[in-house]
Amino acid sequence: MKIYRPHRLLLALAAALAFALPLAAQNINIQEHTLKNGMKVLVQEDPSIPNVALYTFFRVGSRNEHEGITGLSHFFEHMMFNGAKKYGPGQFDKTMEAAGGSNNAYTSNDLTVYQDWFPNSQLELIFELESDRVQNLAFDPKIVESERQVVYSERRLSVDNDNFGLLDEQLEATAIMAHPYHWSVIGWPSDIEKWTLDDLKTYFAKGYSPSNATMVVVGDVKADKLFQLAEKYMEPIPAHDPPPPVRTVEPKQLGERRISVHKFAQLPIIEIGYHVPQAQGPDYYTLELLQALLTTGESSRLYRSLVDQQQLAVQVQSGHEATIDPYLFTFTVQPRQGVAPEKAEQALYAEVDKLKTAAVDDHELQKAKNQVISSYYRSLRSINRRANVIGRYQVLFGDYHKLANVEQEFNKVTAADIQRAAKEYFDVNNRTVATLIPDTAPEAKDADKPAEEKQ
């Protein structure tokens, strides 16, 4: 019988702060165990519903790809459901659903995450299914071809036939020239068409070492029992080298970049990106607060100015993600019908510039803090979302213990920090602008059709 070291995350530390949730504190103790092959297992016992969320985070994503295999991480994620040694093609899903479970998975620039949701009575079966595919994934060439089409259909849905998705892809590819965040997670169409079976095998050997994985289990389980199952099913899987480190560092941007996309549409879209640091770099929490000040809620500065007062935009949003390497802070504006995109763009800069010239007052800063902190607590209230948050803190922020400090980190941010960050990041030379310009004569553009649709 092994002794496991329980690590308790005491959010009660935050009790002195504005949004202390002493009850939440009792619910967030996490126990930790590292298997001999390097896989880290984190468990949070929560019997409030008789279900379990079991998430496996592999620290591999489109960031670990190169030209020619863009999108392969995501394609691989699909292939993880298409048959292994004990459970052949289709059996993973059939077996899990017949046991009352369901699953999904997602791939980002940085991560590939497998999500299982199931009644607590099925714990051992889920381990059997997971260990089978992590250890003995098989690739049937016929399935590879049909899954390739599935992924292409997903690309059409989320990029080619979604103007926001399309513009997003073009903005990233323009703003990020050198680092692998240059391409989208779904991958370029020509790569989707040409990935090979060997690409998949090489990828599996590189990214899917247990030492590159963190398993997070939240729900009606006992940590001791869970660790025993992890030892039985996951520990025998041999470790190997993780993916090689990503060497390329994005060079500093030295001036504004602008692109346009002409496409059939009723309304234009403008997306603006600024380079910002990674999750573990400086200013993560400051940037989250900038996001709240600018676009969270109808009292936010950009909503109030662009959508409400000046009526220039249908909507305005911003995006800031926790990433391993430096990425982008983005603004997305959809101008109202008849409003020139440049006009909406200039109005956005005027508002953002106000944050550089004058400090936010205490009330407004407190509002932003209240928004992000309450939203953080909401993200912990279902076992599914909590498993996701715990895993992301472990893998992207480097240590799940940092969850205990989220409130403190937000509360530490001052009006001067906000002003300095706005000046530092929202600078014209650090900016890339992509504009989708409605084109009302799409038939004339048939020559530009993707190769696949021409045959």
Next chain:
Amino acid sequence: MTRNLLTRILPAAVLIALSTAAFAQTAAPAQAFQLPAFQRVKLPNGLTLLLLEKHELPLVSVELALRSGSVTDPQGKEGLASMTAALLRKGTTSRSSEQVSSDLDFIGMQYNAQVDQDGAHVSGDFLKKDLDSALALMGDVVLHPTFPEEEVKKKIAQQQDSIRAAKDEANRVLQLYFMKFLYSDHPYGRPANGDERSLGTISRDDIAGYYRQHYTPANAIVAVAGDFDSAAMQSKITQVFGSWNGKAPAAATLPAPKPVSGKRVLLVDKPDATQTYFMLGNIGINHTNPDRGYIDVVNTLFGGRFTSLFNTELRIKSGYSYGAFSFFNEMKIPGPFIMYSFTKNATTEPAIDKTLEVLARLHKDGFTADELTSAKKYINGSLPPTFETTPQLAHTMTTLELSGITREQFNQNLVKLQGTTEADSRRIINTYFPSQDYAMVLIGKASEIQKIAAKYAPNVATKKISDPGF
């Protein structure tokens, strides 16, 4: 990028339908999950109050629902109920529109107002410590809105542009076209949020008049779930909503929708589409249909989960699509039964052929006892996370009350569906999954798929995506 569409990429309209289905769907065998008990109180002014204590986290969710949905919009003024709900927060007798927003945001409250065919829902989600300010805000917007002329004009123009923007993405508007095409002039065919033209006819007087008629305590339900003491909460709700008065409006009487007999096809031309998005189906069931539990079991196997017959054929085996789903949107009177998928232009024909073949196969083969067992377990296992959080619970309570279903009846249905037999399954297939009669809507590139569309009905109706309306 996500593997499975069901949980992520479905358009809002479809998601609403799915969540309704999932809510009636999730189930329980003998000793498993049952919806927890909640308290139901009628206040002297006619307001129905539903209270469910849940103490794990210091959070509270309130949902106020009205028994008046978009079916109460006068013909030609589609979107009136929806605009009225959207404008509640745009100024009250004591707060400007901007003040309401600042106050909501200062406590980090999530506030939402939306209207579907059968009801209006105004919800707030906040921290327990902000209970008093949150309730005061909800009371203020619901009881004392002023509907300033300027705000009305602004909101309507914004909504018109939102509809134009939505039409730039086929997936976001497909179900609106489908409902209109299936239900035709029936009130369920009208777009709940209006269209480019109907919104333009709505005045401030229309909104103020709609508000006076429908926003009354006898027409309303307030559900609260979260960390509170029920007796104390009842007195707080009474303080905020007790002085509200007014009679319930006459209940809308809706004609029974007429199922499509034969085959009807609508093609909506979206010239830039590289993929065809399609729905086909017919009139389905209402929320109290006694077969609804059996239907959930059968539809789970047919098109309600990843390994369903439909998704197996359209995605897993053929690679035609990223996803294929079917669902029954249970409504006050029979809502639609819908099969939904999409595929690249070049495989539009084989994918729709396959869809019809799947329907035919359902009738030919039915489902085995083992398959039925798998579906029952699946439904049962996905139940608890559906009722886990306070917004889910508050919404469940208002939806049950609007549907006229008691908690006991809800729980009984979950037990009943666990008894679905092969004979039940056969009867359900014959009764609720018509294979010869359907309405079908395709949004895609007409120049490439027009001829294909003509294969599925004697006459094909056509529209351009940029034409106003649905």
